[in-house]
Amino acid sequence: MASEHSDHADPLFPTQLKILVAGGFGVGKTTFVGAVSEIAPLTTEEVLTAASAGTDDLTGVHAKTTTTVAMDFGRISFPTKNLVLYLFGTPGQDRFWFMWNELSRGALGAVVLADTRRLDNCFGAVEFFEARGIRFIVALNEFDGAHRYELDEVHAALRIGPHVPVVRCDARDQRSANQTLITLLESVLARAGHTTAHHAANPASAEPAGTHGSTQ
Amino acid sequence: MTDPDTPPSRHAYHPERLDSGPGQFAARPYAVTHGRTEASTPLDMMSLVRATGNRSTPLVTLGLVHAEALQLCRAPISVAEVAAHLKTPLSATKVVLSDLIDLRLLMARFPSPEPDFFNDPTTMRAVIDGLRAL
Numbered sequence: 174m175a176s177e178h179s180d181h182a183d184p185l186f187p188t189q190l191k192i193l194v195a196g197g198f199g200v201g202k203t204t205f206v207g208a209v210s211e212i213a214p215l216t217t218e219e220v221l222t223a224a225s226a227g228t229d230d231l232t233g234v235h236a237k238t239t240t241t242v243a244m245d246f247g248r249i250s251f252p253t254k255n256l257v258l259y260l261f262g263t264p265g266q267d268r269f270w271f272m273w274n275e276l277s278r279g280a281l282g283a284v285v286l287a288d289t290r291r292l293d294n295c296f297g298a299v300e301f302f303e304a305r306g307i308r309f310i311v312a313l314n315e316f317d318g319a320h321r322y323e324l325d326e327v328h329a330a331l332r333i334g335p336h337v338p339v340v341r342c343d344a345r346d347q348r349s350a351n352q353t354l355i356t357l358l359e360s361v362l363a364r365a366g367h368t369t370a371h372h373a374a375n376p377a378s379a380e381p382a383g384t385h386g387s388t389q
Numbered sequence: 390m391t392d393p394d395t396p397p398s399r400h401a402y403h404p405e406r407l408d409s410g411p412g413q414f415a416a417r418p419y420a421v422t423h424g425r426t427e428a429s430t431p432l433d434m435m436s437l438v439r440a441t442g443n444r445s446t447p448l449v450t451l452g453l454v455h456a457e458a459l460q461l462c463r464a465p466i467s468v469a470e471v472a473a474h475l476k477t478p479l480s481a482t483k484v485v486l487s488d489l490i491d492l493r494l495l496m497a498r499f500p501s502p503e504p505d506f507f508n509d510p511t512t513m514r515a516v517i518d519g520l521r522a523l
Contacts, residue, residue, distance in 0.1 A: 186437045186465045186498040188512060215473035217434065219480060241478075246469060251519040258516055259435065259467065279435065281508040351520050358517050362510055 187250070187257045192354065193276055195263040195302070196286030197294025201314045201344035202262040203245040205286060208350040210247025210260060218243045219272065242269045244276070260354075263298065273301055282308040282361045284353055286344060289319035292330050299331050308361045312342035312353045336364070430490045430497060432483045434469040437498045438462050438490075446492045458485050459494055 194202045207214045219242045245262040261280075264272050283302050287295045295311070302309045311327060322330075324339045333339075338360050343349040432438075440462045448456060454475065461471050472482035489495035 185439065185496070189435060189437065189467075190508065190512065190516060191435060215470060217469045217473045218478050220478040244469075246473075248470075249520070249523075251516065254515045254519060256512065256515060256519065259469075261469075275434070278433070279508075281513065347523075351523055355517055355520050358513050358520075361508075362513055362517075365510065 184255075187252075187255045189257055189259060191259045191261060191280045192357065193261050193263055193280050193283035193307075194286065195283050195295070195298035195309075196314075197288055197291060197298075198265045200286045200288040200291075200294065202265075202286055205284070205312075205314075205342070205344035205350050205353075206245055206247040206260045206262055208345060208347045209249060209354065211249055212247060214245045214247045214262075216243050216245050242272050244272070258354075270301070277305060277307055280307060282310075282357050284357055285309050285311045286314050286342070287311050287327065287331070289313055289315050289322055292322070292327070296331065299333060303333075308357070308364055310338040310340060310353070310357045310360055312340050312344075314342055314344045430487045432468050432486060432497060434467070434472070434479050436468045437465045438468065438471070438486055438495050439465040441494055441496050443493050446494055451494075455485055455489060458482070459489055462486075462489075462495055465498075 194205055196202055203214050220239055221242065222237050222239050242264045244264055247260045249258045249260070251257070261276050263276060283298070285295050285298045285302070299309070299311070301307075311331060311333065313322060313324075313327060315321070324341075327333075327339045328335060328337070338356055340353060340356055342353045440459055448459070451459065454477070458471055458475060461474050468482060468486060469479065471486065472479045475482060475485075477485070486495060486497070490497055
C-alpha cells in the first residue's frame with residue numbers, strides 16, 4: 174500500500190488515484206473517459222525505438238524504427254477532499270504490453286469495456302489484469318443491433334469468475350460511466366475485505382464474497 | 390533524488406523487452422539515457438509537479454518549451470498532462486521538467502523511483518462519495 178518514500182499527506186499536492194480503462198480497439202474507452210472527466214480527454218504519447226531484426230549488418234549498426242504509443246486520459250478532481258482521480262485509457266493496440274505495465278503501476282483497478290459486437294476483443298485485457306492481480310470489472314458497452322448478453326453469458330464467454338462484476342454501461346452517459354467507476358471501487362474495497370456503509374446496511378445485496386488473497 | 394551509487398537496474402526506467410516478434414528487442418532510449426544522464430529527478434507520467442514561484446532564475450533565460458511547461462505548472466499538474474498540452478512525448482517532457490526542477494523553478498511529488506498511489510480504503514470511500522455527489 175503506502176510507500177515509505179512518498180509523502181501522501183503533502184498539503185502542496187492532492188492525493189492521486191488512477192483507474193485504467195481498457196478494452197479492444199474502438200470499444201469506447203475515450204468516450205467513457207470523456208463522459209466522466211472534468212477536462213476533455215487529453216492524449217499523451219511515448220515514443221519508443223525498436224532495433225530491427227536484421228543481423229546481416231556487419232558493422233553492428235541496426236536499423237531503428239520508432240513507434241508512437243498514444244494514451245487518452247482524463248481527470249476528476251475532488252478539491253474539498255484534496256483528491257484527484259486519473260482515468261487512463263490503455264493503448265489501442267494490444268501489443269504495447271510494456272506500456273500497460275507502466276500504466277498499471279499504482280493503479281487501483283480497471284474498467285474493461287466489452288464491445289457486445291466483438292466480445293473477444295477484451296480477452297487480452299482480462300488476461301493481463303488477471304495475471305497481475307489487478308482488480309477489474311467488465312462493463313458491457315452495448316451497441317445497437319448487437320447481441321444482448323445476459324451477464325452470466327459474459328462470465329462464461331470471458332472465463333472470469335463470479336466475483337468479477339459484470340455491468341452494463343453506456344460509455345456516452347456520465348451517470349452510467351460514473352456508476353461503473355463506483356462499482357469498480359466498491360468491488361476493490363470488498364475484495365480487500367472492507368465494505369462501504371451502503372453494503373453494510375444492506376447485507377442481502379449482491380455483494381461478491383470477498384476472499385482474501387485469493388487469485389482470480 | 391538520484392543516488393549515483395544505485396546500480397542502473399534499480400532505477401525506475403528499465404529497458405523493457407517488447408515481445409513484438411522474433412528477434413525484436415525494444416528499449417526506451419530516452420528513459421535509459423536521459424533519465425540517468427540528463428534528468429536528475431526520475432519522474433513518472435503520473436508524478437505531480439508544480440511551480441515553486443522561485444524568482445532566482447529569470448524566466449526570460451528559459452527556452453520556449455521550458456517556459457511554456459512552467460506556465461502549465463502554476464497549480465499541481467501531472468507529467469502526463471504537461472506532455473499532452475505541450476504535445477511532446479512523455480520522455481522529452483520528463484527531461485524538460487527535470488531541468489526546471491534542477492533550476493528550483495519546479496517541485497515534484499514522488500521523487501522516489503517507485504510511484505505509489507494512495508489506494509487505501511478511506512481514500513477510496515472518499516472517492517466513491519465524491520463520485521456519487523457528481
